[in-house]
Each structure stands twice: as structure tokens, then as C-alpha cells.
Amino acid sequence: MEIERLIAEMTLEEKASLLSGADFWNTKGVERLGIPQVMVSDGPHGLRKQDTEGDHLGINDSIKAVCFPAACASAASFDREVLRQIGESVGDACQHENLSVILGPAVNIKRSPLCGRNFEYFSEDPYLTGELAASLIEGVQSRNIGTSIKHFAANSQEHRRMSSDSIMDERTLREIYLPAFETAVKKTQPWTVMCSYNKVNGEFASQNEWLLTEVLRREWGFEGFVVSDWGAVSDRVKGVAAGLDLEMPGSGGSNDRRIVEAVKKGELSEEAVDESVRRILRIIDRYLANRKPDTPWDMEAQHVLARKLAGECMVLLKNEDQILPLKQEEKVAVIGRFAAAPRYQGGGSSHINSFRVDSLMDALKDNPNVLYAQGYDIQGEEPDEELISLAEEAAGKADKAVIVAGLPDSFESEGYDRSHMRIPRCQEVLIRRVAKVNPDTVVVLYNGSPVEMPWIGDVKGLIEAYLGGQAAGSATKDVLWGDVAPSGRLPESFPLKLEHNPSYLSYGGEGNKAVYTEGIFVGYRYYDKKKMDVLFPFGYGLSYTTFAYENLKVEPECAKDTDTVRISVEVTNTGACAGKEVVQLYVKNPKDSRVFRPVRELRGIEKIFLQPGETKQVSFTLDSRAFAYWNESLHDWYVEDGVYDIEIGKSSRDIVLGRSIKMEGTKALPAEPVTVNTIFMDLEERPEVLKVIQPMIEEVMGGLFGSGKEKGEEKKTDMQEEAVSDEMGNAMLRYLPLRGMVSFSGGKLGYDELAEMLKKL
Numbered sequence: 123m124e125i126e127r128l129i130a131e132m133t134l135e136e137k138a139s140l141l142s143g144a145d146f147w148n149t150k151g152v153e154r155l156g157i158p159q160v161m162v163s164d165g166p167h168g169l170r171k172q173d174t175e176g177d178h179l180g181i182n183d184s185i186k187a188v189c190f191p192a193a194c195a196s197a198a199s200f201d202r203e204v205l206r207q208i209g210e211s212v213g214d215a216c217q218h219e220n221l222s223v224i225l226g227p228a229v230n231i232k233r234s235p236l237c238g239r240n241f242e243y244f245s246e247d248p249y250l251t252g253e254l255a256a257s258l259i260e261g262v263q264s265r266n267i268g269t270s271i272k273h274f275a276a277n278s279q280e281h282r283r284m285s286s287d288s289i290m291d292e293r294t295l296r297e298i299y300l301p302a303f304e305t306a307v308k309k310t311q312p313w314t315v316m317c318s319y320n321k322v323n324g325e326f327a328s329q330n331e332w333l334l335t336e337v338l339r340r341e342w343g344f345e346g347f348v349v350s351d352w353g354a355v356s357d358r359v360k361g362v363a364a365g366l367d368l369e370m371p372g373s374g375g376s377n378d379r380r381i382v383e384a385v386k387k388g389e390l391s392e393e394a395v396d397e398s399v400r401r402i403l404r405i406i407d408r409y410l411a412n413r414k415p416d417t418p419w420d421m422e423a424q425h426v427l428a429r430k431l432a433g434e435c436m437v438l439l440k441n442e443d444q445i446l447p448l449k450q451e452e453k454v455a456v457i458g459r460f461a462a463a464p465r466y467q468g469g470g471s472s473h474i475n476s477f478r479v480d481s482l483m484d485a486l487k488d489n490p491n492v493l494y495a496q497g498y499d500i501q502g503e504e505p506d507e508e509l510i511s512l513a514e515e516a517a518g519k520a521d522k523a524v525i526v527a528g529l530p531d532s533f534e535s536e537g538y539d540r541s542h543m544r545i546p547r548c549q550e551v552l553i554r555r556v557a558k559v560n561p562d563t564v565v566v567l568y569n570g571s572p573v574e575m576p577w578i579g580d581v582k583g584l585i586e587a588y589l590g591g592q593a594a595g596s597a598t599k600d601v602l603w604g605d606v607a608p609s610g611r612l613p614e615s616f617p618l619k620l621e622h623n624p625s626y627l628s629y630g631g632e633g634n635k636a637v638y639t640e641g642i643f644v645g646y647r648y649y650d651k652k653k654m655d656v657l658f659p660f661g662y663g664l665s666y667t668t669f670a671y672e673n674l675k676v677e678p679e680c681a682k683d684t685d686t687v688r689i690s691v692e693v694t695n696t697g698a699c700a701g702k703e704v705v706q707l708y709v710k711n712p713k714d715s716r717v718f719r720p721v722r723e724l725r726g727i728e729k730i731f732l733q734p735g736e737t738k739q740v741s742f743t744l745d746s747r748a749f750a751y752w753n754e755s756l757h758d759w760y761v762e763d764g765v766y767d768i769e770i771g772k773s774s775r776d777i778v779l780g781r782s783i784k785m786e787g788t789k790a791l792p793a794e795p796v797t798v799n800t801i802f803m804d805l806e807e808r809p810e811v812l813k814v815i816q817p818m819i820e821e822v823m824g825g826l827f828g829s830g831k832e833k834g835e836e837k838k839t840d841m842q843e844e845a846v847s848d849e850m851g852n853a854m855l856r857y858l859p860l861r862g863m864v865s866f867s868g869g870k871l872g873y874d875e876l877a878e879m880l881k882k883l
């Protein structure tokens with residue numbers, strides 16, 4: 123496509139028309155210039171291609187496709203390779219189906235377990251989210267299909283999702299809510315970015331110039347186009363100027379006309395319109411130039427892959443008395459409707475029309491030692507006595523019981539948030555009653571977000587299977603019966619109860635104002651800092667085998683923030699079966715930091731496969747970002763001098779090895795101007811200033827506290843001695859503003875005199 127020639131030949135009306143969709147899923151074309159329409163589709167753990175009537179809520183049908191594990195599950199793999207393989211498969215399917223862009227991954231941070239869309243998001247941790255999203259994007263784009271990383275930005279609730287304003291300080295935005303986008307953009311150049319519905323600090327994301335142009339393009343170097351979330355546009359003209367290129371699904375032409383008028387009136391530059399057209403055409407051209415509609419889409423093969431990947435995502439959370447894996451000869455009562463009709467994906471725009479679904483019971487059809495009881499109705503809330511009695515009966519006859527429980531579709535979905543963290547009462551009661559009959563009970567959970575588990579003490583085993591895609595049922599069998607050793611890790615903390623979550627007091631907001639009061643202390647950053655007990659910590663997960671760590675090496679031991687730090691550690695499989703281990707690297711921040719910092723933050727992950735007895739060395743490299751915080755006066759990343767620890771952990775709460783590293787920052791912070799309100803303490807590290815005012819301090823303040831008693835002064839009573847100890851005197855002096863010299867000098871120094879001298883500084 124000769125893009126510049128086309129732009130030159132286009133009328134203003136034609137250009138404006140290209141900036142919105144033709145319908146729900148297609149861009150517009152310009153027939154006379156040979157510019158075709160291209161189609162996009164929801165996903166990203168499969169295709170939701172709608173051939174007939176389009177909608178963005180998952181209401182109308184889409185074509186049959188393969189549903190891979192949803193992001194809540196794939197994140198638990200802690201494995202870039204899993205995401206890459208999902209991406210490649212989806213990319214192939216897109217080529218086959220003539221789709222140019224898949225609308226994902228969704229990388230919003232899990233601020234609260236209540237967010238209705240958590241099942242579509244990866245984690246509470248920005249590093250993990252960014253790494254996994256980047257791999258998915260690499261996978262899709264390796265097939266010359268575009269991605270649309272979404273929802274940019276700070277879209278962590280569904281409540282009032284099209285009007286709420288996410289209000290937070292600069293540091294929180296930079297350290298928690300933006301980095302996943304930043305990582306993905308810098309590493310992989312997603313073809314498109316989808317802006318979110320909400321406002322960010324007072325301005326809709328769809329017309330937020332700071333977000334779409336200043337940060338995304340100028341700072342991070344994004345080269346693709348920005349598309350609106352479906353219906354996210356408020357002021358289209360402002361949006362074009364801010365950097366929103368494509369409006370979807372469109373406005374029936376009315377916003378196109380407003381763009382034309384604004385240009386004619388001189389309110390919007392034609393260059394801005396040209397630039398958006400250019401960005402959109404570049405992506406369309408890239409897709410057209412690399413189309414491969416004859417790419418095979420082997421759904422059967424993808425189903426086999428979906429099963430394998432789902433197995434990699436399951437997290438073993440409890441395994442008392444090694445109750446798992448189950449043995450072929452054991453009689454097992456499988457209980458719970460989800461065992462026959464699994465919940466394996468979430469509701470809304472990411473909903474895939476699976477060409478096949480495996481249930482656990484399907485996968486067990488050849489096992490003569492398995493009994494089944496329904497246990498509950500999926501839509502039910504109150505216990506059904508008859509169903510529970512039948513379940514008890516089955517459990518009584520078996521060696522072990524497996525209860526498949528979880529959240530029904532109606533409990534969590536795009537479009538609204540949860541109001542509590544419990545599974546339906548009928549399931550809780552079932553778990554307790556069955557465990558009473560058979561103490562060897564295991565629970566498998568199908569859910570998109572953490573739940574409270576008041577029954578956890580009653581059961582011996584627990585697998586968090588999340589929403590594992592269409593092959594979740596057979597993958598559950600693989601893990602339960604030990605064909606696959608579980609290797610998932612929790613990508614989010616499971617609090618003991620909802621009220622412990624750091625956003626509990628302000629989540630959802632008041633009216634349209636959602637103030638992120640907990641700041642950077644999201645998830646484990648909060649629980650670890652508060653030393654709070656959690657049900658299961660971030661990064662936690664067991665295996666059927668065991669691993670030992672040794673020989674942690676960190677080089678150099680003293681580094682500048684411009685250096686690369688190299689780390690290696692040896693991991694050995696010390697158990698009896700083969701398995702995968704997730705090596706987690708955390709950086710522990712200095713204790714004496716001047717700013718509030720989390721205890722530790724995840725800065726590296728590697729997943730490795732080890733045969734029994736096998737040892738592998740795992741290496742990481744860290745740059746300054748692993749040690750930095752966002753400094754609000756610098757408006758940049760800043761590494762504080764100090765001693766940090768490089769830690770290898772099995773979770774954020776279980777650090778197995780650690781080594782200190784001394785870091786030296788090379789960036790200078792801007793010096794605050796010295797005024798009459800500057801306190802003495804803040805001058806302690808500014809010798810150039812102190813030198814100038816020291817004589818004045820001596821003269822004026824010398825006699826004020828403790829040591830410098832004036833001659834002839836009365837001896838202090840015991841009471842006075844106590845009232846003004848040296849410690850207290852020093853503290854009072856340190857917190858005193860310079861103007862205090864005027865107040866307490868007994869007339870030796872005047873205000874004007876002080877101000878005059880400070881001006882000279």
C-alpha cells in the first residue's frame with residue numbers, strides 16, 4: 123500500500139471515515155482507492171468471531187472455536203511458554219478466519235478480588251502481568267496477526283465501568299497500573315492498544331492526551347494505533363487530538379462528520395487526522411501483506427494442546443498426608459455438578475463458543491472405580507438435602523472423595539463486580555458434610571477469582587484449577603491422578619477474608635470517583651508489609667515432588683544503577699517424580715528507604731522441568747528498574763542508594779535463599795528550594811547550604827536547647843530536665859523550620875533579614 127499517496131488522494135471526508143468502524147467488527151474501506159475493510163475479533167484465549175449479529179457482551183453466537191485457559195488460569199502457569207503457545211494457536215486461527223487483530227490480552231491489575239473481570243486479567247503483580255502478556259503478544263504476532271493490549275489504563279473495576287474515574291497518585295499509576303502495558307509495548311510492539319472506558323485522573327482514557335500520546339508514544343515509543351474500547355468515546359474530536367485513532371464500533375457516521383467540521387473550523391488540525399489514518403493504514407497494510415488464509419486450523423490438535431496447557435496452570439494448594447495423586451485402584455467418589463458440566467471460562471466479550479468441552483466425568487468414563495454424585499445445583503444457593511445425602515452416600519462407599527466446586531457464571535462476569543468472596547452456600551455445606559463422612563476429601567475449584575474458604579480445615583487436598591478452558595475437565599483428571607505433576611503458582615494473594623483486601627475501604631468508589639486509597643500497596647505488597655496472615659500467599663503452589671535450592675550467586679556485589687546485575691541459582695528435584703518448578707526472584711527493598719516501599723517485589727520468574735535427581739542452573743539479569751521506585755519530583759524511575767536483597771522464593775512468604783547487593787544510584791534528585799519553611803532536618807545532607815547559614819544558626823540558636831546554657835542561668839529542676847532531654851531538644855530542632863530562628867531567637871534575627879539571606883542561596 124502506498125500510504126502517503128493514498129492520504130494525499132483522500133478527501134477529508136474519506137480520511138475521517140477511516141477513523142471509525144463500519145460495523146461491530148470491521149474497519150471501513152475506501153473502495154475508490156482500493157482500501158479494503160479488515161475484521162477484528164474478541165479473544166484472546168480463543169476466537170469470538172461473530173459472522174452474523176455483533177455484540178460486545180458475549181450475547182450473540184460466534185463461530186465454533188477452541189477455548190484455551192482464561193488469563194486467570196494461564197497466569198498461574200507462571201510460564202511464558204504457555205502464553206506463547208496460546209498466542210501462536212490463536213494467531214493461526216485468525217489467519218485461517220481472515221481476522222486482522224485479536225482484541226487482547228487484557229492486562230489490568232487485580233486490585234480487588236471483587237472485580238467481575240478478574241478472570242480475564244493476569245495478576246495483582248505488574249511484572250508477572252507484563253511478562254506473560256508480552257509472550258502472548260509475541261505468539262500471536264509471530265503469525266502476523268495483530269493484538270490489542272487492553273484496557274489502557276487503570277480499569278480495575280466493572281462497577282460504573284463507563285463513567286468511573288480512577289484517581290491515584292503518579293507513583294501508583296507508574297509502579298502498579300502502567301508497567302504491564304509498558305513492558306509489552308517496549309518488548310513486543312503490539313499492533314494496537316485499546317483504551318479503557320474509565321477516566322484516569324479526571325479525563326476519559328479515550329481522550330487522555332497524557333496517556334495516549336505523552337506516555338504511550340513519546341515515552342514508550344508505541345508505533346501502532348489506539349482503538350477505543352467498544353463505545354468508550356465521549357468527545358471524538360478531543361480524542362483525535364489526544365491520540366485515539368480508531369473509534370469502535372463507530373457512531374453511524376456522526377462522529378466522522380464532527381471530525382470534518384472541527385478541521386474545517388480550525389479546531390482540529392488535519393495533520394492529526396492524517397496521522398491517525400497513517401497509523402491505521404500501516405497496520406492494515408501489514409496484515410494484508412502477510413495474509414495466509416490457507417493456514418490450517420486444526421482444532422483437534424489445539425484441543426490436545428489446550429489440555430496440556432490447562433494442566434500446567436493448575437495450582438495444588440493443599441496436600442495433607444499426600445492425599446494426591448489418586449491411585450488407579452482407589453475407589454473415588456467424584457462429587458459436584460461442575461464435574462459433569464465444568465465452568466471453564468468467564469462471561470462477556472471473551473466468551474468462546476467451544477467446539478468441544480471435556481468434563482472431568484468424560485475423562486473418567488473408562489475408570490470403573492469412580493462414582494458420581496451431583497451434590498448441588500449450579501444455580502442453587504441453598505443446600506439441597508437430597509443431593510447432599512446422595513453425595514454423602516457415595517463418599518461413604520469410596521476410599522476418597524473429590525468435590526468439584528466453584529463459582530457459577532452469574533457470580534462473576536464482565537459488566538459487574540462481585541459483592542462477596544464466597545462460593546454458593548449449597549457448595550460450602552456440601553464440602554463440610556462430605557468431609558465429615560469421608561475425611562480423605564479433596565476439593566477442586568473452578569473459579570476466576572479468589573474465594574473465602576471457611577471449610578479449608580475440613581479437607582485434605584485442594585486444587586485451584588481456575589477457568590482452564592475447554593479441556594479443563596481432562597486436565598483436572600491428569601493432575602488428580604498424577605499423569606501431570608501440578609506446577610501452577612498463585613498469581614494473586616488469597617486473603618483470609620474480603621475485609622483484609624487493601625482496597626476494601628474504597629473499592630468501587632463513591633459515585634464516579636474511585637480513589638485508589640491503598641496506593642502502591644496492592645496484593646502481596648500490602649499483606650507482606652502488614653505481616654498479615656493470608657489464606658495462601660502470592661506465588662504459592664505445591665508439587666508432587668520437592669525441589670532444593672543452592673548456590674545463589676549475585677554479581678557484582680556492589681553495583682551502580684547503570685550496571686546489569688547477574689544472578690544464578692541451582693535447583694534440584696529432590697523428590698521421586700519429574701516435575702516443574704517456578705523459580706521466583708524477588709528484590710527486597712532497603713529497610714531505611716526514604717519512601718514507603720513494599721517489603722519485596724517480584725522481579726524475575728523462570729519455569730524449569732526437572733527429572734528426579736536432576737539439577738539445573740537458572741540465571742537472571744536485572745537492570746535498574748528492578749531496584750527503582752517512581753520518584754514524583756523527578757517524574758522518573760529512581761534507584762536509592764542502599765542495601766537490597768536478591769531473594770529466591772517459593773512464594774512471597776517463603777524465601778529460601780538471599781544475598782545482599784549494595785546499589786548506588788547515579789541520578790540526582792532535584793534540590794528543593796530553601797525557604798523560610800524548610801526544616802533543619804532537610805538541610806542535613808546539603809552541606810553547601812549549611813555552610814552558609816551555620817554561623818547564623820550558632821549565633822541565634824546556640825542557647826536554645828540543652829548544651830549551650832547561658833551563664834548565670836538557673837539550674838533546671840528535675841522536672842525541666844525531663845521535659846527537655848537532649849533527644850527531645852534535638853528532635854525539636856530538626857523539625858523546626860528556618861523561620862523558627864526568628865520566633866525563638868529573642869529578637870536576634872528578623873524575618874526580613876532571614877528571607878533576604880535565603881534568597882541569596
Ligand code: BGC
Binds near residue numbers: 272352
Ligand atoms: C470490552 C472489550 C471488548 C470489546 C469488544 C468491550 O465491552 O470491554 O474487552 O474487546 O467490548 O467486544
